Amino acid sequence: MSAERPKRPGLPIALDAAGGDHGAPPNVEGAVQAARAGVSVLLVGERVKLHAELGKHTGSGALPIEVIDAPDVIGMDEHATDVRSRAGASINVCTRLVKEGSAAAAVSLGHSGATMASALLTLGRIKGVDRPAILTHLPAQGGFTTLLDVGANADVRPQYLAQWARLATVYLRVVEDRDSPTVGLLSIGEEEHKGSQLVLEAHALLKALHGHGVNFYGNVEGRDIFAGTTDIVVTDGFTGNVVLKLAEGEAKVLFGWVRDALGQNLKSKLGGLLARDALRGLAERMDPSTYGASLLIGVRGLAFIGHGSADARAVKNALLRAERAHEARLIERLEAAFAASGPDRAEPASPTTPG
CATH class of the missing domain: 3.40.718.10 (Isopropylmalate Dehydrogenase)
Structure with a gap:
């Protein structure tokens, strides 16, 4: 295996800091831990609440963490299809940041169905892949x-x-x-x-x-x-x-x-x-x-889905894992592999919203 893995500094990981069973505290704490390990993080959620949570962590102001305001969050008891009509939802902001090239990956410990739907609708699928997994x-x-x-x-x-x-x-x-x-x-x-x-x-x-x-x-x-x-x-x-x-x-x-x-x-x-x-x-x-979070593989961008009950350690490890996948140029490698060998599907499938 080649050791040639060009690191691309400057692109942070977008974290849905409003997602999960426990809201901002474990997300912010995990982001602080990851930032201390060298990962740049975009905390996406309610600006005032996230700044207040960051203030509880000594020295967080000097870390590579930026807060991105997202006034809405899709709750665990809401429908995944809500991502279509709620552009300001934190998970939609995260996947848009990836789509725009402002973030290397989106990580969410929130609504798994909403994360899948947002990633699929915003990022699309790798050519030759019928369904992400x-x-x-x-x-x-x-x-x-x-x-x-x-x-x-x-x-x-x-x-x-x-x-x-x-x-x-x-x-x-x-x-x-x-x-x-x-x-x-x-x-x-x-x-x-x-x-x-x-x-x-x-x-x-x-x-x-x-x-x-x-x-x-x-x-x-x-x-x-x-x-x-x-x-x-x-x-x-x-x-x-x-x-x-x-x-x-x-x-x-x-x-x-x-x-x-x-x-x-x-x-x-x-x-x-x-x-x-x-x-x-x-x-x-x-x-x-x-292991932090699971990769939604097959979409044209990095998206990771974690447990709603995840603690700060899981958040940190999810961010580290996302950073590794980005440094390895995973999406580019996946697209190249499918372009080289062609699809192996019987018929095309139209995009659907996961439930």
Whole structure:
């Protein structure tokens, strides 16, 4: 992998600082942490409120942070389609900044549907991509597994999965330095003849792409995601979202069991003290905040979607991840890859607003 990655200073990351379950405080704190790590940030939201929040952080005035006023915010209980009529909504301001070239990426911990809709409507799709997908990382043996789609598209066509495999392959090559990432197709068995009609048709498309921009391993099962059998796993957004939520929920339950077991008696408490550092490292790997936010891949600009319940650490890591993708010229690389090899879709699809 070439080490040649020209850094493009000066372009900040636009953060929807009004989004999320907890509003401005974790967004501003995460922005301050990212700025101290060298990332320039545009805080988008209600100007007075954001300046007041920034004032709580000593030395924030000297950091590369600018406040951009956005008088409106799309709440978590509102419709994603509202982005069409509310130009002043914070997420729309963020994606416009990216479109205009004033920001390198848009990051939101707010309404995921609104973020997808705004990014798609404002930025458009990369030529050759029918539908963007949400790409995320899950902790796995030896590192992490990249999973997509995890929620943007509940109903899909086989060619979408093939396109997502190509998108994720480029992403891992240019952002994560994985030279020839392997792609697995999530199914109910490893055998080629197993799976739904969608899986069978997607398998044929991916097999045809093997050696032509995609290193296709074959079918993988749910357990393979965490075993690290392949670098990438593709599936429909309904299944992917269930896998993601199951993984996050199971991690919390398991750590609860460990905590309870270590507190049962004096002997187990002493054992817990001895294993404390190892357990902290494990918790770090399994914490969603470590990955910050998920990339909406396939649109003509960088857009990241995080958990509404995200804390400052997740916000910071989302901003750092967005900066890395920008420095790696991800969008340009994706467009070049699709332009070079051409689309692999059966028919064109008109843009729709995600729900």
